[in-house]
Amino acid sequence: MRCLVVDDSKVIRMIARNMLQELGFDIVEAENGQEALAVCKQSFPEAILLDWNMPVMDGIEFLRALRALPGGDAPKVVFCTTENDLNNIRTALEAGANEYIMKPFDNEIMQAKLSQVGLL
């Protein structure tokens, strides 16, 4: 299975890559929503781990654009962000997020959330 990790922080991308590879995912990385959208237009990954605050195109804008694409409802999207306000969570779910992970995250929570969306 392929997972697209979208985060402007190299550190977070490395952490996520390390965790997800151990869980058997092939990893593709993007630094912002625009790059991620370009990846998705080529071929949809099964999973997307998505940050909210990013330059160029933020996570929520990307998610709305993704879900508007034909077949864009297929990838399971897990938001992974420091935005823990209830309104943010509601906005993310309304935009089409499947799960929500608070940063900082660990292996355990990552596995639990991926299981909940049926990816493990």
Added chain:
Amino acid sequence: MSDPKNGEDLARQLLDIQRKEPGSVGIEDVSLVVASIMDAARKELAGADKSVLQEILGLSDYIDGTKREIAALRPDEVKSQHLPTAADELDEIVAETADATNRIMDATEAIMGVMGDVDEKSGEIIGDASNKIFEACSFQDITGQRVTKVVKALKEIENKVDSLIEALGDEIATFKDAQPEIAAEQCVSEITDESLLEGPQLSGEAMSQDEIDKLLNG
């Protein structure tokens, strides 16, 4: 309070004018009416509202005093020196922690790379420890975002200080001319070991080890 007598006089004069034949109202009649109006207005200002005027003058003095006190705090200095320094220091924190974190993670990856070269049990220990290091490194992303929020708040404060400086106008210049000398005198008389310490310098401003070595070795 208006004088009722003045009002009655004015009303009578106006009535007299109205009763006169059109075209027979003379300049004297008009000047009498105008004089009555001016008299009434003068009495109005000189009478009961005097206390209000005093209060307004008092308020004006108070505002002037407050303006002087705020100007004496030198908000221009806060804008030109303190705020940029604070923002630069914070940017440096973000850059340095990001750099350090990347190096920690690169080193951890290198350690993980040799996991296969050791026995299974040791490999497992190395793997677990490396994962914990990776997880812990996420602090950099979070602290970075927090610091960015603080920098934004500083920018907001800078805008407010700008407005304050604009509102105070020339008031600041008075203190700007007077205060640098006082500050300089204080610096000369209060040099202590502690006052010489400035902590880590911003990159670009700091002396390199090479420069220090050159200085020490003549």
